[in-house]
Amino acid sequence: MRSFTFLSRCIIAMFILMLTIYPARAQTMANAANQQPRSVKTLKSMLKDLERRYNVSFSYDRNTVEDKRVKPDSAKFNSLPEELNHILQPLDLYYEKMEGKIYLILPAQSKTRTQSPLFTSGMASMPVQKEDVALNNEKTLYAAMTIQGRVTSTGNEALPGVSVQLKGTGNGTVTKSDGRYSLSVPDGQGTLLFSYMGYLTQEVSISNRTTIDISLASDPKVIGEVVVIGYGTQQKKDVTGAVASISGKELTRTSGTSVDQALQGKISGVYVTTNSGEPGGGLSVRVRGMGGFGGSEPLYVVDGVIITYGDNSTSNNPLATLNMADIESINVLKDASASAIYGARAGNGVVIITTKRGKAGKPRLSLDAYYGFQKVVRQLDMMNASEYASFSNESRIAAAQPVHPRFANPSSLGEGTNWQDAIFQNAITQNYVLSVSGGSDKSQYFISGGYLSQDGIITGSKFNRYSLRINLDNQITDRLKFGNSLTLSRTLNSSLTNGNGDKFGGIVAQAIRRSPTLPVYNPDGSWGGPDAIDRPIVGDILNPVRLAADNNNPNERLRALGNIYAELELLPGLSFRTNLGIDYVLTNFNRFRSTYQEGVLQNNIPEAFSSKATLANILGEHTLNYKRGFGKHNVEALAGYTAQLSTYEYVSALSLNHLTDNLTTVDAGATTGRLASGSKSQTSYVSYLARINYSFADKYLFTANIRRDGSSVFSTTNKYAVFPSFSAGWRISEEPFMKSAPFINNLKLRGSWGQVGIDGSLGVGAEYATIASGYLYNFGGTPVSGMAPNRISNSNLKWETVTQTDVGIDFDLFNRVSVTADYFVKRYTDMITQKLIPLYGGIISDEYYTIPISQPINSATVTNKGFEFALNYQHKTGDFGYNIGANLTTFTNKVVMLEDDIVGGSTGNTSQGYLTRTREGGSVGEFYGFITDGIFQDQHEVDAANALGDPNIPFINKGTGPGDFRFKDINGDNVIDDNDKTYIGSPIPKFTYGFNANLTYQQFDLNIFLQGVQGNQIVNVNRFMMESSTGTENKSKDMLQRWTPANHSNTYPRAINTDPNYNDRFSDRFVENGSYLRLRNLQLGYKLPSTLLKRLSLASVRVYLTAENLFTTTKYKGFNPDIGAQNQQNINNGLDNTIYPQSITFLGGISVGF
Amino acid sequence: MKKIFFLLTILLTGCGKDFLVRPPLNQISQESYWKTERDAVFATNAIYDALQMDLGYRLGTMMFGDVAGDDMNCFDPNWFVKVDNFTINTLDDQVFSSWRAWWAGVARANSVIMRVPAIEMNAELRTRLVNEAKFLRAVCYFNIVNIWGDAPLMTTELNQKELLSVKRDPKASIWLQIEKDFADAEALPLQYGSTDAGRATKGAAKAFLARSYLYQGKFELAAAKAKEVIDLHVYKLHDQYIKNFQTAYENGVESVFEIQFVAGTGGWGPNEGNWAPSYTGPSGPYVPSGAWSIIVPEMNHVQIYEVGDKRRAVNIFEAGSVYNGVPYNTTWSPTGTSLAKYIVGDPPVMTEGMVDGARNMPVIRYSDVLLMYAEGLNESNKTADAVPYVDSIRLRANLSPLPAMTKETLRTAIMQERRIEFFGEGQRFFDLRRMGKADEFIRVKAGKTNYSEPKNLYFPIPKKEIDLNNLLIQNPEY
Known part of the structure; x- marks a missing residue:
């Protein structure tokens, strides 16, 4: 509440201020007009002046304006039309206002003619004499x-x-x-x-x-002419930092649900991976490499509102609440110069998302719709029932265990159940967007409504989005502008419980593991499951079809994201803007676990769980903008102040023992055994920012940024930090000596250096020592409360600093080719890691469990280096036009300093331990396990190996036999134990690339988008069980080639249910090449010709067919090689832990403009 | 223009100085705590809670004091077998848990001693709470110095940086602090009302101070302090030894300080129950809710009893014992005997969880004060004065008075008396060590051949702790 008061006080103060300075400003304006130089000015320079003052642009034929001069006078004007008429009439010119802020300057004659x-x-037949x-x-x-x-x-x-x-x-x-x-x-x-x-x-x-x-066709030289930078825009030619843009139009080519999905492969330096193929699923976006050890998502800014990424869960992507059709552009600020204006939170890069706005003109109504279906890209090749039964028998006989009586004749069991067929479906996906925009000179609007429905390729999962956008701009007076952006959205995400990253409990995992001898349904229609005879053999793996059907847990997210702004021109060139933003997200989660009976597996206790979380993120921004030219000098300056407050609240309730499975609410459960939980936290930021852009003769460009950030998470001593950056550019193409090379349209060298920060996602108040209750003691036979410290203060903690140096070049040739290349070095210092607190400090988190108490400290250093390259070629000859783009990004990541190794990644099986280890000198999240050294082919080899060790401590294991793996004795102590683990791969690619071609021929257009990753590895966690020696879970068909006395395989181990050798420990055999090249998008479109349109009274119609993920070339054996980070943690990258698989999509769509 | 900008800056930054101050909303911060009387009381309660932790007085004293000694065994590899046979290493989880308990007590006491004096509250209560905290800090350090020897002496709250730069201070300075704290705690009340029963008293402070002197060989001081306890005239011996282990006589006349337990606060895990019945008892009808015979008597312990010693039946279940009408079955324990004193006093409680005993655990009993006094006198060459105090213990045990004694024979007699009287109360190993008899009784007589001095005089500092602060030097030979 206090925060709200604070913000509202600020706002009221701002408006009072604006009101009080308004009359004074008018006076100043008049004075300024009087002070204009009294010499004769060219019309061209007058128009430039007007462009600056009124924030408009003029379009004219050069001949019309060239050489015309304006006589100065002391007239005063109240509006642009008045002033324009005053200037143009004496010159026999007139103007026509086009949409937006474009004014055409035309000779008076043409007016007569066109009218x-x-x-x-x-x-x-009048001959034309060209001479005159x-x-x-x-x-x-x-x-x-x-x-x-x-x-x-x-x-x-x-x-x-x-x-x-x-x-x-x-x-x-x-x-x-x-x-x-x-x-x-x-x-x-x-x-x-x-x-x-x-x-x-x-x-x-x-x-x-x-x-x-x-x-x-648009001119590549001026494509995306204006780029959005923090707190403003800039002409692309003037940009000295590394900024990449992507237009909204490109985004709508894919059917994905979220913005980050559409970024994949499109921008050099931005590496996007998928955490889950589920509709609405999460992605990992990494700008210029893996930064920290934990999450390193970039900062997302939507229409000026810094949004909180929120929970890191794989199935809930907060960006999925935005309707992609509403997006005008996405700009990624990559280097420190570009991102430093966002200071302390820009260390992982900044993604600025700008939504569409209305343009003056008659209402433009448009409808976009597509409909299609998705299916799983591939299935894993699993054993059928008879193969499984033989494997089970073999593994149990080897372990001297009784075999399943029903498996006596395996071949009689036939195919059995294909559990993947049972859970995967062809899923319908559909999307409809209706938008209307338009307005007058003074007021413009953009309103859109969208509905997206995407069924998951696994039964039971589904994503729905309803969205409404209202963007308004109003010119209240010539000097005061006021407007807003607002999205209201509701998403319903029926996410699979345990759909991801759970080797044992998830639906995908169950479908892989469950015995094909069990039916989906029994003949009487009840759920299939093991009976008492099956159970010891096939285990307690649950029926994935039932799990999917029981997936009664829509996750509802209501979001209001938007801002209101007011912009006041104080003086010519000087304006004040205040922006108040809000991002309010309400998440509603309900889950009901029904009772079930699958054979002898059953649950008789229904359970309802319900939670509500609210995230309220309020932002106030006040900036002063100054823009002025002095002869050849151009100066643009920005100064501002921002304050942000995020409040998160959570409450949950759980009840058990409902009378029937039809009553699924918490209150319908038994009154005993209910549990409630809740929490609340707040984070606040205060920032002061300033930027100056200076250019001389349009050739020499300089930018300096500075931001001072304060955050509530740090202690008084380290609350504030300052983040500076500098950059320079040299537009060589503007130099006189380059005039002899007219084919060079543009050539610019750029260089930047700067520092930005990362606050380490610390949450609330790391500085606070806290006291907790629950330390009971019993006086007089009655327990009484005790309160004791459970966290000590951490006042030394400070921001992580990212120091980045970037050199880049941009050039455009022949009006066709444009190239951007950058080399960057990004150094993360004072990185926050967790340091254990010694127990003699006396702080323990709870009474009896040995949860180590740790505290974040600034300790580690990581360096990312890389090269980014983007090329675009565009041309049109006759009816044939093409636009070809390619991009490439290289990566290196090195942990320069790290006190204690960091482990990460788990299979869900604690005995398998961690899968990754990060060490000094290595890279973040390297895979760490054993190296296989072939398979023991006979007992003699086993005995010889075990004889290497001590009689009591054999080399591997006394139970090891022929057909078991031999592992490499890395430390040479003649014993295979945890000390023989080593680094066996890395999830970080050598490079990533994208290729895009957009071809048009007459009314047809064809878009091809390929995307690829090279040089990374993936841990195929699914294979831990698919290729294990134990016989309970179903196996991969590859295990048909397993070692047997008759088949001396050196790749697949023998079947033995007890696995004495521990064959499925984490070793290099589960590490696979993760490189792939994928046809992400193929789209064929057709535009109706204008003759037909005229008859239909439509402005435009385009129909298209799209295929996504149509093919992927990869050696990877899992569902899909595009694997993100478990829980968004960089130390968990590249682990395919029964992730929800990705899909192939086929769509048909139509866009109609009315 | 400049004016406007200046005005803007002032207006905006003046909006709220506290905007960046966001204390946790779902947890109490140190800054907002320590304001009321209630805060002071609860913080003090939590120090007692540390004493009750699993490898604190709940099981830890038995592990070091009994299992490491010559009277108790442990065969369970998950528990104290390494302590029992002196193969303990620096990675041992049980030693680590014990380390955690005592240091938690020190830190919690330090906070109370530092912060409670500034709280506006009843002055008498405030003084009492600070003195309780001093008592408890001294108890924790008493255990630390006995188990590990040299230790970091910390008497204020430390932040992480300060914590990582501490070193082990010599035993002498730890003892000095212990004596000082117990001396301050002598100002505590003699007794409490029933709702505060179990808090540290004047007598407890004096008795613990006497024990501290005794452990340092300051016999005259020990005797004098024990005498002060006797002269308080609030304690006497129960007429029957067994009453010390009966729920009905909790915090009774013989109790100087004991750890308070209650049943019914949950099963395995952080509950408020006594775990001793389940750890020491045989399963079956004796502890119907479950017991594991983890800590069991050495077989030769039964041979030290004189005929007619009534304490034998309270201390051990053996062939021929009958409890609750059920004869003891020697197959219930690997040694054929079980520690009885945490079970035998009360009828079996059928509804208890596995580790949910209600009975308190004695730390200092009046019989100990009497034996400390006797030892102090004897070692101060007042053997004749000492004998009646030993006899008073023997008398209650249905034994005859001692014959004529020399200083040496009385010393042996006192040791024997302590061995039986405090069997299973966590004293034996430390008594043997301070008397210089550890090697003789543990290695030679009990046959624990791994025992060696000086290594096994103290226990290892957990390696995890040294890894974090290598200024802590490990005990010799670990």
């Missing part, structure tokens, strides 16, 4: 015919304001807001020249046509 096309009729066209426009009055048409972008959006000119003449016009034009020409010969800012100029020969529709 009266009929005026030219009947005046044929430039000055004599009257000649065009004798034109013979009229050409009509529509100009669109490659995305089939109408382009207004495009200049259409008969080549070599002054005869021309511009397109209207619907992209249509009409131009009178003398005859059917000649060439039309279409030009528009930001697009490649096109020439089309008339060839006696009267209708010429054309689509313009």
Whole structure:
């Protein structure tokens, strides 16, 4: 509550301030106008001045404006139209306002012409004298015919304001807001020249046509001309940091549910892996390598609101609440110069997501819809019933155990149940988005509603999203702007309980493990399960189909994410902006465990669990922006203050013993045995930030950033930290000596250095020593309360620092090729690790359990280095256009300093221990286990090996026999034990790459997107049980090649139910090559031609077919090689622990513009 | 313009100084604690709780005091077998648990001693609580110095950095602090009302101080302090030895200080029950809720009893014992005998969880005060004055008074008396060591051939702790 008061006090203060300075500002404005220089100015410079003052842009034909001068006077104006008219009328020019903030400057004659096309009729055959066209426009009055048409972008959006000119003449016009034009020409010969800012100029020969529709390709030189940087935007040419952009249009090509999914493979330096293939599942996004040992997700900023990533669970991706169709652009700030404006939380990079906004013009209604299905990419090849039964018999005979009486004749059992077939389904996926946008000069709106429904490829899992977006902008006065962004969303995620990362309990794990001799259902319709005779043989593995059917746990998430802003122009070039953001997430989780009976396996105790969590994240930002040019000097400055408060609250309840399985709420359970739990925490940040961009002659660019951050998680002594950065750029292409190489459109060298921070996800108040209750003692025979410290204070703790150096180059050639390349060194210092507190300190977490007490300390250092490369090639010849992009990122990761090794990753089987180990000198999360050294082929080999060791401590094990693995004795002590584990692989790829081709031919377009990863390894945890020697769980078909006295395999061990040799310990045989190349997306689209559209009264229609993940080339034997991090922890990377598999998707879709 | 910017800055930053101060909302911080009388009382209660921890006085004293000595055995490899046969190493979990318990007590006591004096509350209670904390700190250090020898002397709260730079201080400075704390604690009340029964008293402080002197060989001081306890006239011997182990006589006339247990607070895990019945008792009808014979008497222990000693039946179950109408079955224990004193006093409680005994555990009984006094006198060459005090113990045990004694024979007699009187109460190993008899009784007579001095005079410091702070030097030969 206190926080709210604080923020509201700030807001009220801000508005009072704005009101009080408003009249004063008006006065200042007037004075400023009077102080303008009284010399004669060129029209061009006047327009530039207006562009700056009114934040608009002018579009004009060069001839129209060139050499025109404006006489200065002391007139004062209240609005842009007034001022423009004052300037343009004496010059015989006029303006036309286009959508957004674009104004066309046109000669007065063209006004007459475009408005009266009929005026030219009947005046044929007048010869055109090319020599004098430039000055004599009257000649065009004798034109013979009229050409009509529509100009669109490659995305089939109408382009207004495009200049259409008969080549070599002054005869021309511009397109209207619907992209249509009409131009009178003398005859059917000649060439039309279409030009528009930001697009490649096109020439089309008339060839006696009267209708010429054309689509313009965007100019690679100015593609994504404006990039979004923190707290503002910048011309791409002026950017000196490493910033990569991706447009909303590209995002909508894939059917994924969340934004991070769409980023995969698209941007160099950004490595995205999938934690779960479940609908709405989580991903790991790593900008420029693995940073810390734990989570290192980038900071996400949506419309200026820093969102809290929230829980790290694999099945709940908070970004899945955003509707992808609403996204205008995503910008990734990669280096320290770009990200330093976000200071203490930017150490893992920053992802800025900007949503679409309305544009002035008549309402534009559009509908996007797709419908399709998904299926599992591949299934694991498991044994059938008869193969399983033979294996079971063999393994039990080897262990001298009785065999299953029903397995006496294995071949009679046939195929049995394919449990994977039983749980996987073809899942329907569908998505509908309806949006409307438009507005007047003063007010614009963008409103969209979306519905997404995606069934999971495993029965019972499902993801639904309902979203509504309202973005408004209002020009209240010439100087005051006000607006908002708002998303309201509701997602329902029927996530599989234990769907992921649980070798034993999950549905996927059960489907792999369960005996194929058991049926899904019994003949009477009840659930199939082992009877008393089966059970000792096939174990207690539950029926995965029943588990999926019992998956009665929709996770509901309601989110309000948005901001309101006010922007006030204080002086020309100086504006003040205040932005108040909120991200409010309410999560509702209900789970009911029904009673069940599967043979002799049963549960008679129903259990209901319900939890509610709220995350309220409030942000206040106040920035001053200053932008001004002085001759060749251009200065842009930003200063700001932000405050953020996050409050998390959680409450849960559990009850048991419901009377029936139909009453699933907590209150329907028995009144005894209920459990309740809850928690609340708060984190706050206060930051001061400043940035200055300076450029000289558009050639030499400098940027400096500084941010001072304060956080509630650190103690008084270390509460604040300062994060500086500097960068410089040199646009060599603007130098005079480069003019001789006109094919170089742009060449820029960049360099940056800076520091940003990571707060280590510490949660609340690491500085606080706490006291806990529960330390009871009994005086007079009655237990009484005791309170004792359970945590000591940690005032030395401070931010992790990331120091990053980046050098980069951008160049564009021939108007077709653009290349960006960067080399970076990212050094993480003072990284937070957990340090055990000695017990003689007397702090223990609870009375009897030996949970070690640890405290975060700043200790480790990690370095990431890498090279990023992105290439784009774009061209259009005639009807054929293509746009080809490729990107490549290399990785190195080195732990430079680490006090104690960090272990991570588990299979769920404690005797298998940890799978990864991070050490000084290595890289984060290396796999750590045994190395196999073939299989013992006869008893003689076993005896010889065991004789190496002490008689009491044999080399491997007394029970080891032929067909068991031999492991390498790494430390050479003649005993195989935990000291023989070593580093056997790394989840970090050598490089990752993406390739994208977008081809258009007439009305068709084809998009191909390939993505790949090279040089990493994966631990295929599924195989721990699929290829073990024990006979309870079902086995991989590969185990048909197992060692037997008749088949001396050197790859697959013998069957022996007791596994005395411990063959399935973690060894290199479970570490696989994780490289892959995947056709992520293949899309074929068709745009309806304009003649047809006209008849249908539609602006645009595009239909398309999409296939995702159509093929993957990989040596990996699991479901899928795209494996993220368990619990988002970097020390758990690349462990395929029965993860929900990914799917192939086929879609058909339509986009309609009305 | 500058003015406006200045104004803005002031306005914005002035919005709230405490904005970045976010104490935990679901936990009490040190800053917000230590305000009320209740806070002081609860914090003091938690120190007692440390004494009750599993390898504190709950089982730890039996492990070191009895199993390591010559009278008790442990055959269970998960428990104290390494302590029993002196193959203990620096990785032992039980030693680690014990280490954890005593240091928890020290830290909790330090907080109370540091912070309670600043609390506005009833002054008398405040003084009492601080003195209880001093008593308890001294008890913990008494155990630490006896089990491990040299130890870091810490008397205030330390942060992590400070903790990692401590060293082991010599035993002498630990003893000095123990004496000082017990001396301060002598200001504690003589007795408490029934709701506070079990708190440290004046008598307990004096008795523990006497024991501290005795352990250091300061016999005259020990005798004087024990005499002060006697002169308090609040303690006397129960008429029957068994009453010391009966729930009905908890905190009775002979009890100087005991660990308080209650039943019914849960089973295995952090409960408030006494685990001794389950650890020492035979399963079956004697402990119907379950027992494991983990700690059992040495077979030769039964041979030391004089004929007619009534304590024998209280101390041990053996062939011929009958409890609750059921004859003892010697197959119930690997040695054919069981420790009886934590079972035999009460009828078997059928509903108890496995480790949920209600009976308290004695730490100092008045009989100990009398024997300490006698030993102090004897060692101060007042043998004749000492004999009646030993006789008073023998008398209750239905034994005849001692014959004429020299200093040496009385010393042996006192030792024998202590051995029987405090059997299974965690004293034997330490008594043998302080008297210089450990090698003779443990290695030679009990045949524990691994025992060697100086190594086994003290126990190893857990390796995990030295790994964190290598300024802690391990005890010799570990």
